[in-house]
Every structure is written in structure tokens, then in C-alpha cells.
Amino acid sequence: MLKNLNIWFIFSLLISLTVIIPILTVFSSFFENTSNYFEILKNTFLFEYTLNSICLLVSVLILTFIIGTGSAYLVSFYEFPLSNFFKWALILSFAVPPYIYAYSLTAFFENYGTAYTILKNLFGEANYNTHIPKFDGMLGSILSISFSLFGYVYILTRASFLYQSQHLIDLGKNLGFTNLKSFYSIILPSARPAIVAGLSLVAMETLAEFGAVDFFSINTLTTGIYNSWIAFDDLAFANQLSFFLLLFIFALFIIENLSRKKAKYHFNARGGFKRKEKLKLNKSKSLFAFIFCFLIFFLSFLFPLSQMLYWTIKFPENLLDLDVINLFLNTIYLVFLSSIILILFSLISNYGNRVSNNKILNIFSTLSISGYAIPGVILAVAFITFIAWFDENIIKTLGFLSIKKIFFGSILGLVLVYFIRFYSLAFNGIKSGYEKINIYVDESAYLLGYSKRKTFMNIHVPFLRNSLLFVGILISLEIIRELPITLILRPFNFETFATTAYISASEDLLEAAAVPSLFLILIAALFIMITSKYILRDNNE
């Protein structure tokens, strides 16, 4: 271990430790006593919470897999009307967080909602409410989360499809495979790591999802955590539920890793990559592909956008009441600050892991990225718990002034918890970029006289440019949409579009929530459009 002790190693270790602290807080609290609520919950609702969480998770995973992989396959391999448009239009779904999708679903299908208004305008007054389906409760949650999150599967799978060489496809043809057989026996298995990575992100987001689930009053482990903290003031039990959630996530990872065994899926960069040719579809298949992609685009983006736009136009007074410029500046400030810090530190940490090749550091890094699995609400609470403990037991003992004010209700505290929450996203995103640089490249650089720092700056950073931009965009989108951490840790009178929308919706003022929601969608969409070429960029270009 000492042989590998260098500045990169130390820095990486420090970053990992910083991220791990709140996670350890969650783990350590598992052994603490809890209030009676635990007993009540154990005997009554725990089963329901767990069942709902599993039901939600499995349904969302199935739906995002079908939508994400299906659309990625169609736009990567086939030419059909607007296929190039759908290529980037489908990622606009990222602009709509699940809770805003939930508001839109409710607004459209509720009694006397938008659907009712449309039918009334078309066919005149009648009792349409009984015929309009209601997408609320569990179904509403599944749809909201799936249409908001399938983009993870879509983007990662599509990127993997792009890296697949034409040789693979030709091999399938040579073996006499039909397109369908090539898809499930060659294309899909070789994209498996990307699909699993996408689904893992979806799984973690789903388990951590609070806004939409809370809106539809579905009791899951996450709402259980929130209730045990807010309603019963039982932080320890909230932490225990989080611990349970973490075990759940780890179990999923382990199962996936075991099933993969030692199979390698990445493209071995020894030259000889041959770019795929897109196939032209015949009329009926082309129509099917178009309808499939258009439906996903419509349901995931156009539908919530138009619903929010409709309400904003219908109730213009809400727009005038809102301090849009201030909300915009606050949101963008958080986004840029957090993204830059996250990218910088994750990049350094990744490089530290690479050059140190140290088992201990690897373990710490693996643990540290589990922060993403912890619901934002519990992470915020764990952070508060730790700072309070640290302040009381270390800072004050040493005779220094309290540090609580520095971290509580401050931008620093908020950004730090964002860092812990989204470190996994940044670390893994950059890691997947790093995996494309084989280790011989580093060694060649050393042998050409490059120091580690020069190799990092001159070889890695330029190569990873696209990965960094991609990661930056993902983080930005997460932060624009993030709700619970911002709600709990934001400074006094510091609002973002997300918090404003949530506060209005929680006061049953869905019409008022429409304006900040619309701005949130538009900013996020603009962000996606400006940078879509980086998100979707084929690295072989």
C-alpha cells in the first residue's frame, strides 16, 4: 500500500471519506434504539411499505427497460421518418421531474380536469368524469417515474449500441440470424453493462423518489423514512429504513455482478472498428417505429409541457406573482457551483484510483458511490446529524467556535450534500469514460517522459472532455430537479423553481405550481438542447 502512496491516492481517499461519512452515519444508527414507532410500523405498515417499494421498483424497471432499450435500438439501428429528431428529442424527458409529471397526470385526468375540458369543448357538456381513466396512486407513480427516468436507460444503451462494431452485426448475419435474433442474442447482451448501468440509476432514483410518491400518497420505504423523521421525530428509525434500502441496492448489484461472472463486454480498442450502417425500414415497420418513438416523446415531454403551459396561460396572474429572475439565478448558481465541484473532485478521485490501483481505495470508492442510493431527505438529515455531533464532540472540545452556521442553511452545506448525493453519478460517469482508455495509454505516456500530472492534463482530460460534459449535464439536470435536499438545507428565503413548485403543490395550488414547473422544464430542456450533441455524440466522430 505504501508503495502507491502519492498525492493522488491521498486526495482520492479524502474525497471518498468525505462522501462516506453520512453513509456511515446511516449505518451506525442501525444499532440505535428507536421510539415506539418502530414497533407500530413493524407490526403494521412495514410490510406494506416494502411491498409498495418493490412493486414500484419492479414496474418502473420493466417499463424503463422496454421504453429505453426499445427506443435506443430503433434510433441506433434504423432509419425512419424523424429518426434523427427522435435521437435527441427523447432525452428531453429528462427535463420533467417525476413530481411535475405527477402534477400533469393529475391535472389532465382528474375530475373536471384538462381531459374533461377538451371533451366538453369537442362534444358538449356531459358526465365524462366516469369515463376518464384515473392515473393516480401506484399506477400514477409508476408512470410518472418511468416517463421521467427512462432517459437514463435510453442514453446509456444508445451509446453502447453506437460503440458496437458493424462486425458484430455482420457476424450475426453470417450465422444466419434474423434481425430479431441478432437483437436478443448479440446486440442486447453486448449492451448489457450499459443497460444495467441505466437501470441501476433508475432503481436508485426510484427508491429515493419522494415528490411523486408523496403526491400520490403511496406509502413506500422513502415516505416511511420521511414520516418517521417529520411526523414521529425518530431519526434513528429513518436511518434504519435507509440502511434497509441500501442493503436492497447492494443485493441488486451483487446479483448482477455474479451473473456477469468474468465476461467482458467492452470494445477492445485494437483498431478495426467498423461503423454501423443504419438500415432503412419498409413502410409498415417504419410507421411502427415512428409511432413508437413519437408516443414516447409525446408522453414523456410534450404532454407535461403542454399541461403546464396550458395552466400558465389559463392563470396568468401566477406568472406575475413569481420572482422568475431571482429563481432562475438561484437555480443556475447552484447548478454551476455543484457541477464544477463534483466534476473536478470526481475526476481527481478517478485518476487517483487508476494510478494507485489500491484495494483499500477501491473499497472506499465503491462505498462512497452508494450515496446515490440514499434518499435525499435522509442524506440531508444524516448530514445534519453528523455536523451536530462533530460540532459538539470535536470542535467545541477543541475550544473553537461552532461550525453549525457554516453548514446549516448555507450554500456550502447544500452543495456539500449535493456532492455526497450525486458523487456516484459523477464518479461512475467519468469512470466509464476512463474505461475506454486502456492502461497501456498511460504507460506509453510515462515512457514518453510524461509525469502523472502531465498524463492527466494532456492525455486524460482532453480525451474525457465529452464524458465530463455529459456528466456535467446529468448533474445539472439532477440539481435543477432536486427537491428534498434543497427543501431541507437551503438558506432562508432562498428558493429554486423546484422548491417553489413543490410548496405550491403541497398547498393544493397545482395551478400555481404550473409556472415554476414550466420554467423548470424549459430551462432543463434548453440545457439539454444546447448540449444534446455532447450527450449523444458518437465518440468515433
Add this chain to the structure above:
Amino acid sequence: MSKNFFEIKNVTFSIGGKNKVNDVNIFIKNEGDIICILGPSGIGKTTMLRTIAGLERINKGEIILKDKVLSSDKIHIEPEKRNIALSFQENSLFPHYSVDKNIHLGVKKNSPTNKNIDSKEIIKILNIEDILDKYPHQISAGEAQRASLARSLISQPDLLLLDEPLSNVDQSFKEDIQVALKQMLNKNKITTIVVTHDSYEAFYLGNKCALILDNEVKQFDDPYNVYHFPNSVEVVNFLNRGILLPAKVTGGNSLENDDLGIIRGKFIKHYPTGSSVQLLLQPEDLEHDDDSNLKLEVVDRKFRGTNFIYTLKTPSNRLIPVAVHSHHWEQHEVNEKFGIKRPIELEHIVCF
């Protein structure tokens, strides 16, 4: 006694805590010499190169270049400070730079060596002029390997390490490149260690060859001696250029085999009369003579361009390889009888 340009003294090469090659002692006498490390796949040849380059550490022995200790149990000079170039077998080109940029990244300003290596000449010799503007993912494995080789050469190293440098190169111009490479290395006095599992490549390129077998250097000698005077059965088996026949020493310069009779020649090592030995018989040792009364059955015939290699079966069911010039006036088909000239006289007798 003059000092060696490069030397490995009592080094045990290991990777991941596992010893690969033990107690190695090899050296390069003069600047510009080429040595080849020969051995089967997975034996640790690449580990040796990586260690010499400074990418792996050693716990025992010393690696010395130009009188300076690069590696020992206490010293480890970082790879970037060694001025040693390693051309990997794998594609090690920087993926985001063109081939041209990749190659010229090897050019070192203020290089400590004063070799006037002409990059244009290298690019021409390695036949990569047409791919200079391409990116690594757009070229073949063989082209990537040649580009990587060019980059290493241009870096003007004190010591050049080549790991299976031509393994992905087309056979059609592999030999041309071998010739040009050797000329270039000699002309510019670039001291080189080549790792290969191809004994012909090693024999052609190397001033000396080190054979790695069973986790140790079995033989370190010039190519002629390695081929004609292998020092162990393992070396014979690895080179696969002959067979071992049981024989009995009948005198100071003769022995007898049950199938071939008396064989005469000069022993390279003394054996007492009457002792049982294993005689090394190589394809060029026996001569074709259909007038001879010693006739063996042809069981196989391989066309090797300049030669045919016959595989003959002896009465005791042993298989013997015999090389015959392909222009030889009378060739034989499988199952025919093939005469062996008697008396059998060998240039030298190698026994174990």
C-alpha cells in the same frame, strides 16, 4: 574488463506478488546491440519488459543501464525518467490524437541521446504514410502496432523494448519490416530488447537470445548456438526443430541408434563409451540418398518453399524430420520409401 551497456543481475521478475521469472542474469555488452527474449506465451516475457521500463518494481537484484541502477530492492526510478521506450503488443496509441500526432509525441526536445533519427524515414519504412491523418479507431491492429513502434523509435530512447513488435503485421511485409527495422536499429545504434515467441524472428533480429522456460532463463547465447547447441531438453522441445533419439555411445566420436545404425561426429560434450544418451537429430542432419540400403517410410511431407520437410517413420515407430531442398531432383510421396545416406556423419553431436 569493460562494463556492460545494460545488465540484469539476479533479478526475480514478478507481477501481482507472483514470481514469473526467477534469478535472471542477462546483459547487453555494447550500445546498439539487440537481444531477443524468447519463450512461450504467459511465461513472463512481457513482465520482464514492463519491469525494465519501470512499470513494475523488483524486490531482488539490480537492473543497470549505462552504469546507473534503475531498479533494485531499494531504488526505483520512475518510468518517465528512464528514457526507455516500450512498444506494447496492445494498441497503446492515444485515442484522441491522430496517428501523426501520436507518433510525433515521441519526439523529445532536448533528448539526452544524440541520435539523429529521421521520423520521415521511420514512417516510410514502417509503411504508415497513408494513415497519418487517421485516428487510432480507424486503423487496423497491425497499423496501430506499427504506429506505436514508430513512436517508440522517434523517442530516441537509450533502450528500446519491443513486445512482439510484429505480431499483428501481415506476413506479406513482415519480413521486409524485420529487415528494415534491423537496419534502422543498427544504423542509429539503438540498443533493443525484443520479446517474441517466434524463434525465427529472434534468430534474425538478435545478437543474443535469452530463452525463458520453466520460470528461468534456460539459455542465453547467440542464435547459432541456441539453435545448434541447445543446452537442455526443454530448449530442444521449445524450439521444436529436431527430435531426440535414444542412442548408445560407442566411442570418442560415434554412437549407435537401433534404427539408424552408427552415427559419427564430434561430441560437444564428453560421454563415456557404453553410456545411454538422447541424441538430438535436426532436419538438416540427415541426407537423402535413394541408393542407400537404409530406407524409411514417408508419413508426411511439408512444402516450406526452399525445402520439403519429410517426416519418416523408423522401424521402432519413431518419427524423424529430414529437410530436402525443394529443387532436389527426386522427391517422394507419402507411403513411399526414402533412402538415408550412410554412413551418417554429423557436424557435431549434441546429446543429453
